[in-house]
Amino acid sequence: MCALPGSKSESNRALVLAALADAPSRLSGVLAARDTTLMVGALQALGVTITHNGDDLFVTPPKAFSPAASIDCGLAGNVMRFVPPIAALAPGKSTFVGDERASQRPMSPLVDALRQLGAQCSNDALPFTLSAPEQLTGHKVVINASESSQFISALLLSGARLPHGIHLIHTGDALPSRPHIDMTVKMLRDRGVVVTCSEPTSWQVAPGPIAAIDQRIEPDLTNAAAFLVAGVLSGGSVAVPGWPEHTTQPGDLMRQVLDAMGAHTTWCDGVLTASHQGTLHGVSIDLHAASELVPVVAAMGAVVSGRTVISGVAHIRGHETDRLAAIAAELSSIGVNATETDDGLIIEGTDPARLHPTRVLRSYADHRLAHLAAVLGLVVDGIEVDDISAVSKTMPDFTERWAAMIGQV
Structure with missing residues (x-):
């Protein structure tokens, strides 16, 4: 019998959604590894309170996100892509850095999306500084996410916290790792978020609260x-x-x-x-x-x-x-x-x-x-x-x- 630790993909999505939720959450079985440690550190830098109790993590969202002087993404695609949309909710400047190889990982579709929403970014790849306005004004976002499904998940995860929600459209080749997008949509709906997928390459997330729920993470x-x-x-x-x-x-x-x-x-x-x-x-x-x-x-x-x-x-x-x-x-x-x-x-x-x-x-x-x-x-x-x-x-x-x-x- 070979027991395995929690899913990285589900762990980091659960952490992000708990940080964006309307009340504290308890997450059980979260993967203990570098990628999740980097995610915890990134969210804490934006004002989220995360505490450990044995195998459980308790996540308390802030009343308002605060900009971060430096967020270390390491080489974690989840962190470098899921966290910038949250930082865009914190008026001011947040800087993202990472490992040497991180600068070679695709980021421009997400940066383009953030600009369409009303934020500014100093670079199309790591490292970069994101400048967020007092309130994002964009709603419809069109990107080519054929290099990574994480670009879609990143925008969907934070979409309900945008003033007008988000209407996200993918243009380009077939999306890779489609089940990861399905995971994101399911986890959003589990928390009461209204997500409409009228076409395979189009998603609409209605603005509104993200319910706090306690969750046990599946094995990876x-x-x-x-x-x-x-x-x-x-x-x-x-x-x-x-x-x-x-x-x-x-x-x-x-x-x-x-x-x-x-x-x-x-x-x-x-x-x-x-x-x-x-x-x-x-x-x-x-x-x-x-x-x-x-x-x-x-x-x-x-x-x-x-x-x-x-x-x-x-x-x-x-x-x-x-x-x-x-x-x-x-x-x-x-x-x-x-x-x-x-x-x-x-x-x-x-x-x-x-x-x-x-x-x-x-x-x-x-x-x-x-x-x-x-x-x-x-x-x-x-x-x-x-x-x-x-x-x-x-x-x-x-x-x-x-x-x-x-x-x-």
Whole structure:
């Protein structure tokens, strides 16, 4: 049995909505990791009171948000995108900074949206200073969010606190990670916010209060992917408790991926079990809706029979690192035939015994690349990763959980 910490995506949305709510909230099971710590710090800088009591966080919204001299976003997309719309509610200047790589992550669609709402921004990427007026005047916002669904979620989360609400329209290519937008909309509606989706690329949020509710965070299903794959590749099985029967988390797609690649998954009373069954093989799959799974799926594809083709994920070039280039480079370095396409990867499965690590695999300060290395290390002798601390972004105790799982498997 492999218990996992709370969902990063749900944790940070819950923190933002609690900060925007009309009364205090209690959040249970919030992920304790760098991304959520950065979110807590950012909200506190804007005047939100957040206290810890065991595994619970108590969030008390301020009567009015205050501008912040410096908000550290680290490398967290949730923080750098969800927090500026809140800062736009605080008249004055707030400055956003981050890790070195943060300046390369897409931000211009959100900055453009904030300008349409009536705020000013000194730059189209981090670092930047946001200057908020006494009251935002904009209502209709048109952006191209094809690089990240987080631009849509960021504006929806704060939309009810705008004087006129927001009418948000996406123009451009298909939106990536659509389930994350569905998660945002559901969490807003759970708090009494009126959200209308008249078309797949259009949303209207009515102005009004955001009700304070106590919430327990679901386990992180994307982080579960590496553990499930480990159980399958080891020839054994891994069970993850607390797996919801119905969820908006994109990581739930991992069940379908494993089944398609010849593994076997079962769900019973909140426990998902993945086990080895028959011959594991490659698959052609569009991961546009769940692109965070790409590194782990690529690792599995590298050591099963046949070809794995991953498509629909061109946007992950703008994640913590250029994930497509990084995955292709690291797999190639151990003898896997892995090539980039316009929107994904082609990976030729190879017998693990024929692979030959020639150097330490690089994590690129990316937690998902560290997961890729961990998965490969189970079946390829000699695999090492240069910086396992990258996992602190979403699971600081990854190595301890991984070691415990290996002992059980």
